[in-house]
Amino acid sequence: MVKNWIYKLSCLGLAALFMLALTGCNEKQEPTAVQPSPTLKENAAPDETKGTVSIEKLGERRIFVYLPPGYETSEDRYPVVYMNDGRNVFNTGTSSFNKEWLVDKKVDELVSDGNLEKVIVIAVDAGEGSDRGNEYVPFPNDSIPSDGKGAEEFTRFFLETVIPFADSTYRTIPDRDHRMIMGSSFGGVQAFWMGYHHPETFSMIGAMSVSTWVANGQAYEEWRQETGKPDVKIWLDMGAEEEMAIDPLVDILLSKGFKYGQDIFFLMDPAGTHDEISWSKRVHNPLIMFAGKTPGQAVKLEVSDYMSISWMGESFPRLNPVATMDNGMEYSVSSQASYKVLNPEAGQVDPSGMVTFLKKEDLSVEVTYQGITQLYEIENDR
Structure with missing residues (x-):
């Protein structure tokens, strides 16, 4: 959220x-x-x-x-x-x-x-x-x-x-x-x-x-x-x-x-x-x-979002897909995942996971990484 x-x-x-x-x-x-x-x-x-x-x-x-x-x-x-x-x-x-x-x-x-x-x-x-x-x-x-x-x-x-x-x-x-x-x-x-x-x-x-x-x-x-x-x-x-x-x-x-x-x-x-x-x-x-061991294949994908903060203090909503890998490591793959917005009239997601809302509406996004896809709803409470 x-x-x-x-x-x-x-x-x-x-x-x-x-x-x-x-x-x-x-x-x-x-x-x-x-x-x-x-x-x-x-x-x-x-x-x-x-x-x-x-x-x-x-x-x-x-x-x-x-x-x-x-x-x-x-x-x-x-x-x-x-x-x-x-x-x-x-x-x-x-x-x-x-x-x-x-x-x-x-x-x-x-x-x-x-x-x-x-x-x-x-x-x-x-x-x-x-x-x-x-x-x-x-x-x-x-x-x-x-x-x-x-x-x-x-x-x-x-x-x-x-x-x-x-x-x-x-x-x-x-x-x-x-x-x-x-x-x-x-x-x-x-x-x-x-x-x-x-x-x-x-x-x-x-x-x-x-x-x-x-x-x-x-x-x-x-x-x-x-x-x-x-x-x-x-x-x-x-x-x-x-x-x-x-x-x-x-x-x-x-x-x-x-x-x-x-x-x-x-x-x-x-x-x-x-x-x-x-x-x-x-x-x-x-x-x-x-x-x-070196990470190879993702075995699990969990998606959340957070406010990405620049060093100057500005903040932007960003998707946070976290992959659990076959070696046991867990790390964010915001810039490695792909995003498909299901209601593009409501907003956009760029390749780094940054979110832009275009209207007062929650955003539905399919997030995919290494063949694993999760549907995620980004709540727009601006």
Whole structure:
């Protein structure tokens, strides 16, 4: 259902989004001990279907480490998923507002189902209080606050300390083809920025609910001015309820030569909000992109619509067909699907899924992708 509003990137909106991003993922909390998952009874045999989680320290910073099922009894080496905001990744006892990504459980499930090869996950904790924004946002901004230099220092810490620690301590596959960086919100900004500028270290980026509003649109200006095309695959997503501009970033990347469905994927989650619960429901997608099979044939198509927001704040209704692929990934195919309007006197749909109403009437559209067709009614409540 298309909402009747026009998005405005006002100072009040920035403040509200800032508080959501900063407080929703960054409430200061004393460290809580986390038991390895699963906890083994004395003398009990390890559960070969589940990985384990432990906490290490690098200086004063906690590093949360997931080792895959069978790690202790094998000599295999494994790809590594690096993640920001480590306290929120595995356990509610350490997370903000008792919400977590459930990544250990998601990886166990994907491995068990045959949709993912075994991986190590290294989740690096964020700095406390305002340090988080300064470490994660590479653009100067007084309200976050960030000086633009803290993100460079955090990146050096990641490249020069975290990765060497992981490669020397665990049986990783220590090359860029077997490393991914992932984050959400401010952590998504940092993951995108670090992975994009260091393709010699990372081959894939997962940027979920990336806070595109930071620095009053400077993020888009910076990304637009980037030259060349790094050799990385990129996952982007957003929740429709978040009402943040993301389509322009997808368009920027496509203009630089990324190929949709090959080295860039995007999902608009129709019910997605800005929290760990929403991210836990779609984190399987970038994980499969990194260490699963290549998507081939769509097996399911679900259609919704949302307000596509430009980086300048204008908004337009857009169809959102989401394909479930044979490898388990789910992503939007707005520009890859075809559209047949059954009542063209009422409106039009362009090849990218953008909707134009011509009269006060709902629009009936047949949406087709890879041989699957769904009929969808776009409600016109202007």
